[in-house]
Amino acid sequence: MKKSLIYICSLAGLLSLGSCANDLNTEPTDKISGSQVFADASSAEAAINGIYRMLYVAGWSTNWGSENCGQTAIQLQGDLMGEDHLMKEQGQGWFFEDYRLNVHGDYASTSGRSYSIWNFYYTLISNVNYIIASEETMGGDPNAIKGLLGQAYALRAYCYFYLIQLYQQTYVGNENAPGVPLYQEPTMAGSIGQPRGTVQDVYNLINTDLDKATGLLQGLAQSHISHIDYYIAKGIQARVALVQHNYAKAAEAATDALNKNGLKLASVEDLGGNNNVSVSDVLWGVNITADQSSQYASFFSHMDADAPGMYGSQARQCISTGLYNLISQTDSRLAWFRGQLEEEEKGSSNTSYCQLKFKMADYTTRTGDYIFMRAEEMVLIKAEAECHQGLYGEARTTIKQLGNLRDSNFTERLARRTDANTYNQETNAPLVTLMDEILFQRRVELWGEVGRIFDLQRLGLGYNRAYNGSNHTQTIQTKNTQAGSPLFILPLPQSEIDGNENITDADQNPIVQ
Amino acid sequence: MKTQEVGVKANLNIVLDSDNQMLDEVMVVAYGTAKKESFTGSAEVIKAEKIGKRPVANITKALDGQVAGVQTTSGSGQPGSGVSVVIRGFGSINASMNPLYVVDGVPYDGNIVSINPSDIESMTILKDASAGALYGARGANGVVMITTKKGDKGKVKVNLKANWGVASRSIPRYETMDERSFLETVYQSYKNDLIYNNGMHPSAASVAALNNMKNGSTAIFGQNEQYNPFNYSITELIDPSTGKVRKDAVLKYSEDWMDEAMAHNPLRQEYNVSFTGGHEKTNYMFSLGYLDEKGLLKTTGFERINGRMNIDSKVTNWLNAGMNANFSRNESNTAVENSSGSSNIWYTAQLMAPIYPVFKKDANGQTVIDEQGNQVFDYGANRPAGANSNWNTIATLYDDRYSTASDNLSGRLFAEFGDWEEGPLKGLKLSVNYGFDLVNSARMTYYNPYNGNSVSVKGNLDKETGRTFSYTFNQLLSYHRSFGDHSISALVGHEFYKYNYQFLSATKTGFPFGGMYELDAATNITEASSYQHNYAVESILSRLEYNYADKYYLSASFRTDGSSRFHEDSRWGNFWSVGGNWRISQEEFMKDLSWINNLSVKASYGIQGNDNILNSNGDSDYYLWQSFYDLGYPNANMSGAVLSSLENRDLKWEKNGNLNVGLEGRFWDRISLGIEWYSRKTSDMLMSYPMATSLGFDGYNKNIGSMRNTGWDITASADILKEKNFNWRLTLMGSTIKNKVLHLADKPEIISGTRIIKEGETLNSFYMANSAGVDPATGEQLYWAWDTDKNGVAGERYITNDQAKANACKEIQGSRIPTLYGSFNNEFKYKDFDLSILCTYSIGGKVLDGVYRTLLYGNYIGNARSQHLERAWTQPGDITDIPRIEIGKSYIYTDNDLINASYLAIKNITLGYTLPSKLTQPLKLEHIRFTATGDNLVLFNHLKGMDPQYNFTGGTNFGYVPVRTVSFGIDITF
Known part of the structure; x- marks a missing residue:
């Protein structure tokens, strides 16, 4: 008995070495803590790159990820909300509801536009704020720290700039209208949602951030085309000033941006399918590698009607006849669009007015770089800003830089325009003034890439899709497309109202269903 | 640990007291066994014979209607798939509601489908705190304890079982329009659009609508009316004055996509062989099983081969040891379901308008045949929106491949020391148990290069492997003594649980040709990923039981758990229970009432815990409290990290306070009755506390919120006839459940789409x-x-x-939760024949049938349409509930979209015939039995086509229809 007791005790002792309190401290193998990331400027590079990557990952909503492919989706959506861009077919509906101004009803869903865009930019902002907050504690090369912070401020301004344009009417005339919540501190568990404030508050922060960014980034070299440098920050500043009708600043900032070493306007031929960040005109873009492509949920999958099996072949993106017919016969950009075709074909770009401007670079990997800013836009901003200020001579010189490159008869064409900074309220009317010409050049040059709705908004324009010879498949005549229409902006997502104690239903934008 | 000893006893129904005709049923409960009459908690046993009647691969599919208080979904018809189970209501909002599965005494992390139902001796469902609190950490949603068969002293028995069956739909299809009605409906829709949205005069609209069907962006017939199935051109086909297809029109072809995708009489075959036996000191059972189940959807199927070995041995008078081991190899071919993607055949085939053929047609409507003599698929480049253009879902069904294979090894080892019959240490026992589950799984998703998803990238192959290894290791010291009428037992123990999951996957594109299923054959890596999950729980547990003269039973348990999911300062949770049972029938004053065989009342209360909060994908979140940067965001060749979670050190266990009051009795030796009332309150509910989306996060994990489930579980069975040659037993079960959300986070309601979670109201x-x-x-x-x-x-x-x-x-507008649900089971025995009929029912509750609504109001012109649209409004004065047809118009959800969820289902009919012994004995056989079974036979409900048990929140989706199985079996023992 005693012997067996000894056996039992020793066996039991052996078998009881079953645990250790340390085993209860588990950590994931594919994630790290914030303190590891912000230890020094070189590890913190990961945080800024994470933000750039978010610009081109899909999935900012619970469902409908196919149409939520990051920044380019928002630019495409903004273009489709206007009058120059149409979808030939409904397809499965991706982007089609944007095209027919039919997304307000989704405001309560975490799949709709209201949520996905809001979630997208504010997720970026919360990440940016962690970088900015680590300024004091981060070690490493001072220039690297400056570079990180400069990029962070510029990115924050960039995000708020899109948010305020998408969730409120344009700046001029609406300065005191409700803005969007502003955050400059990192989010913690228990952080409180901010109220909407005013449009002016938002632009104040955007401008302060851009001033900080340009100050920090000046003189620092760009390490990758995706990284915001001084010139890109200036380019963002030019865009913002244009919306604020601060034309002197817009012209100045655009000029600064164009001073980037090696930057050069590109011919239509060089631009190719607008899918390559190494073309000479690219200021800012992201390089999409095969394993980082968002596959079906990518800008080119939606755009390129010849990409086999891609959505773009089923719901083809076309230019409106209204804009197309304003393009001169000698303009090399005619190559970006099919004209009126005799024979149509399903499932390919062989349909009248189909766009050819944006093509996937490689069908087998579904890749193509995204370009966020190019020199031509800066020329257009500069020309427009000069014209607004009545500097017609300067404006003519500026616009010729681009016009002559595109159209062999541009000088004659431009000579027909009168020196005036007024512009057609009926957007497809014959061009008369210099301003009409500059705005037309902008519409064609930047078709599909900057979002026509943002220009309509800042210029105080509405539109009509149901004109004679219109090729629009959705003329939306029952919908309000007058200047400043509530349908030109989005409602706040319901999740914001639910989760923000400083925002109630009373703060909601008008919802038109 | 005693579970190994019990399997047999549970089956034997040992007669203890012949005077009372009492049947003391011994059941497996947490860390031991108990007699049902003396148990202070709530537990029900499902025995092998009940399980054996159901021809299921996955044991969860046999639970419906077996135990009061257990609700299940219908589950997918995919062979091998399981169902969702909730016990006594809905315990949580963001954390898991699944019960804990325990196999042979140890929590189980393998695939449920790896357990061969033939190997199961019994299942015990633990419903309340007194029964489940010893599983404190993970027992809050109830426990399903599975006990496998074991050997028995005596002669070696060999059992052979074979079963053959065929599958068919258990729920009919929705009633959709044929070609004629469909075209008339499209016509009506176009006409309405022109009249009401474009202000056209009805007579002009009548003509224009025909033209819109033929030409322009709204055309539905493709080029040159290639998809006009009738022998007249559209302009001649429909009479504009009546809107009807002309009577003499004849169909050139008529093809149904769903029929084309269905296998005809897919075979299910199952073979099991087992050997049981034992000697003085050692008992053993080993078995081998093979199951091959072909799916109702072509190409789908499930195959399982498993072997089990259960051995226990009395090594010396102070040492018992044993091991149960099971190996199972499972292979499945599956298909996409429950999505609205083109590759989901349940979506595309169900919604394909009837005019579009599966196979390409020539001008005469004849199927085009290729050079090899095969029918040519129609890929439908010219099909309109909603008709899946550039895709043939039947072709991709054949050419794409979704498969999983897993190897499951489970082991349960035990050693018991002590347990002397006499001496100073009498009644003392130390048990050491080690149980592990190892699952190696491989999954493959292949898109062919010719059609469907991945034409542009020339095929796409994704391979994933996962390895799960978990173990539970415990040391239990127990003591049991009786002193006269007093009997006590005590248990203390320590337990450690560890879980590790490793994932590795890679995706490549670019194949030279189709039918190659290896990454080496492809050119471009588009994704490569790997990660691990780790989880651990450490526990100290104890239990004390007291029994006086088999009249008064008291029990108490206490367990403390530390979970790795919480910060070390908030990690430990205390869980406990107390319970009592008074067997009134044992009292002196009841002795004279001989018609009462047993009567007892019981009550228990306890606290259980849940740490299994789920992320937005419904997967377990193993790192709840920590703040992390996710490294999965590289930018070109530069590392990129994104903030993925916020820190909350105060996060702690979700708690479940569980009160159970019950009455149990048996009368006239014929009628058994069990009535229980429970109230289950979840508090400190683990929820995502909503944050303003503008903070970059929709919420963070916090212990907030509470909810209550209350209800009755009633089980009654009666031996209506007990004759020599004829027996009839009826078992009735009924359960009610009321759910009320008591407290939420900062705002009193959470709205998600058509559902609301609101304080004072029923969940969802x-x-x-x-x-x-x-x-x-x-x-x-x-x-x-x-x-x-x-x-x-x-x-x-x-x-x-x-x-x-x-x-x-x-x-x-109400919820899915029924007012009353349950089952009734009739079991007849006549001479050597036996027949059982199991029906389940559910009364009350509502369903929002998304599939049906799509058939009514779907956005796309190329979608199939419900026949119910035939009663849509057409002209002024019509009184109807369906508005004028305008395809593409979207309607908001109203109470009118809700359908009564009540149903009655004939779940299982089994007819058995056992050969009389005078015939078997000459053959030296102990037992031969033949069975014919119909499973999931009929469903009566309020809408043809609807699955009211699709999920617990009252939705439906484009899923694999549950199957009916008709099978024949033979069971031989010698």
């Missing part, structure tokens, strides 16, 4: 506008609405056609 109530019918003058859908003034006071109700107004006036 429907929240939608009120329909006011269809306007007889215009055919428009009308709604009830009201205006709210500045003070939030609602004004008078009025009728409107304004959807936005109506949507602002949503109200709670």
Whole structure:
């Protein structure tokens, strides 16, 4: 008995070495803590790159990820909300509801536009704020720290700039209208949602951030085309000033941006399918590698009607006849669009007015770089800003830089325009003034890439899709497309109202269903 | 640990007291066994014979209707798939509601489908705290304890079982329109659009509508009317004055996509062989099983081969040891379901308008045959929206491949020391148990290069491997002694649980040709990923039981758990229970009432815990409290990290306070009755505390919120006839459940789409506008609405056609939770024949049938349409509930979209015949039995096609239809 007791005790002792309190401290193998990331400027590079990557990952909503492919989706959506861009077919509906101004009803869903865009930019902002907050504690090369912070401020301004344009009417005339919540501190568990404030508050922060960014980034070299440098920050500043009708600043900032070493306007031929960040005109873009492509949920999958099996072949993106017919016969950009075709074909770009401007670079990997800013836009901003200020001579010189490159008869064409900074309220009317010409050049040059709705908004324009010879498949005549229409902006997502104690239903934008 | 000893006893129904004719049923419970009559908690046993009647691969599919208080979904018809189970209501909002599965005494992390139902001796469902609190950490949602068969002393028995069956739909299809009605409906829709949206005169619209069907962006027939199935051109086909297809029109072809995708009489075959036996000191059982189940959907199937070995041995008079081991190899071919993607055949085939053929047609409507003599698929480049253009879902079904294979090894080892019959240490026992589950799984998703998803990338192959290894290791010291009428038992123990999951996957594209399923054959890596999950729980547990003269039973348990999911300062949770049982029938004053065989009342209360909070994908979140940067965001070749979670060190266990009161009795030796009432309150509910989306996070994990489930579980069975040659037993089960959300985070309601979680209301109530019918003058859908003034006071109700107004006036419209649900089971025995008929029922509750609604109001012109649209409004004066047809018009959800969820299902009919022994003995056989079974036979409900058990929240989706199985079996023992 005693012997067996000894056996039992020793066996039991052996078998009881079953645990250790340390085993209860588990950590994931594919994630790290914030303190590891912000230890020094070189590890913190990961945080800024994470933000750039978010610009081109899909999935900012619970469902409908196919149409939520990051920044380019928002630019495409903004273009489709206007009058120059149409979808030939409904397809499965991706982007089609944007095209027919039919997304307000989704405001309560975490799949709709209201949520996905809001979630997208504010997720970026919360990440940016962690970088900015680590300024004091981060070690490493001072220039690297400056570079990180400069990029962070510029990115924050960039995000708020899109948010305020998408969730409120344009700046001029609406300065005191409700803005969007502003955050400059990192989010913690228990952080409180901010109220909407005013449009002016938002632009104040955007401008302060851009001033900080340009100050920090000046003189620092760009390490990758995706990284915001001084010139890109200036380019963002030019865009913002244009919306604020601060034309002197817009012209100045655009000029600064164009001073980037090696930057050069590109011919239509060089631009190719607008899918390559190494073309000479690219200021800012992201390089999409095969394993980082968002596959079906990518800008080119939606755009390129010849990409086999891609959505773009089923719901083809076309230019409106209204804009197309304003393009001169000698303009090399005619190559970006099919004209009126005799024979149509399903499932390919062989349909009248189909766009050819944006093509996937490689069908087998579904890749193509995204370009966020190019020199031509800066020329257009500069020309427009000069014209607004009545500097017609300067404006003519500026616009010729681009016009002559595109159209062999541009000088004659431009000579027909009168020196005036007024512009057609009926957007497809014959061009008369210099301003009409500059705005037309902008519409064609930047078709599909900057979002026509943002220009309509800042210029105080509405539109009509149901004109004679219109090729629009959705003329939306029952919908309000007058200047400043509530349908030109989005409602706040319901999740914001639910989760923000400083925002109630009373703060909601008008919802038109 | 005693579970190994019990399997047999549970089956034997040992007669203890012949005077009383009492049947003391011994059941497996947490860390031991108990007699049902003396048990202070709530537990029910499902025995092998009940399980054996169900021809299921996955044991969870046999639970429906077996135990009061257990609700299951119908599950997918995919062979090998399981169902979702909830016990006594809905215990949580963001954390898991699944019960804990325990196999042979140790929590189970393998695939449920790896357990061969033939190997199961019994299943015990632990429903309350007294029964389950010893599983404190993970027992809050109830426990399903599975006990496998073991050997028995005596002669070696060999058992052979074979079963053959065929599958078919258990739920019929929705009633959709044929070619004729479909075209008339499209015509009507186009006509309505021209009249009501473009202001065209009806007579002009009649003609224009025909043209719109033929030409332009709204054309539905493709090029040159290639998809016009009739022998007349569309302009001649429909008479504009009546809107009807002409009578003499004849179909050139008629093909049904769903029929084409279905296998005819897919075979299910199952073979099991087992050997049981034992000697003085050692008992053993080993078995081998093979199951091959072909799916109702072509190409799908499931195959399982498993072997089990259970051995226990009395090594010396102070040492018992044993091991149960099971190996199972499972292979499945599956298909996409429950999505609205082109590759989901349940979506595309169900919604394909009837005019579009599966196979390419020539001008005469004849199928085009290729050079090899095969029918050519129609890829439908010219099919309109909703008809899946550039895709043939039947072709991709054949050419794409979704498969999984897993190897499951489970082991349960035990050693028991002590347990002397006499001496100073009498009644003392130390048990050491080690149980592990190892699952190696491989999954493959392949898109062919020729059609479907991955034409542009020349095929796409994704391979994933996962390795799960978990173990539970415990040391239990128990003591049991009786002193006269007093009997006590005590248990203390320590337990450690560790879980590790390793994942590795890679995706490549670019194949030279189709039918290659290896990454080496492809050119471009598009994704490569790997990660691990780790989880650990350490526990100290104890239990004390006292019994006086088999009259009064008291039990108490205490367990403390530390979970790795919480910060070390908030990690430990204390869980406990107390319970009592008074066997009134043992009292002196009841002795004379001989008709009462047993009567007992019991009550228990305890606290259980849950740490299994789920992320937005419904997967376990193993790192709840920590803040992390996710490294999965590289930018070109530069590392990129994104903040993925916020820190909360205060996060702790979700708790479940569980009160159970019950009465149990048996009378006239014929009638058994069990009535229980429970109240289960979840508090410190693990929820995502909503944050403003503008903070970059929708919420963070916090212990907030509480909820209560209350209900009755009633089980009654009666031996209506007990004759020599004829027995009839009826078992009735009924359960009620009331769920009420008591407290939420900062705002008293969470609205997600058509559902609301609101304080004071049932979880996941429907929240939608009120329909006011269809306007007889215009055919428009009308709604009830009201205006709210500045003070939030609602004004008078009025009728409107304004959807936005109506949507602002949503109200709670009930929920899926039924008023009463349960089953009734009739078992007959006549001479050597036996027959059982199991029916399940559910009364009350509502379903929002998304599939049906798509068939009614789907957005796309190429979608199939419900026959119910035939009663849509067509002209002024029509009184109907379906508005005028305008395909593409979207309607907000109203109470009118809800369908009564009540149903009655004939779940299982089994007829058995056992050969009389005078015939078997000459053959030296102990037992031969033949069975014929119909499983999932019939469902009666309120809408043809609807699956009311699709999920617990009252939705439906484009899923694999549950199957009916008709099978024949033979069971031989020698």
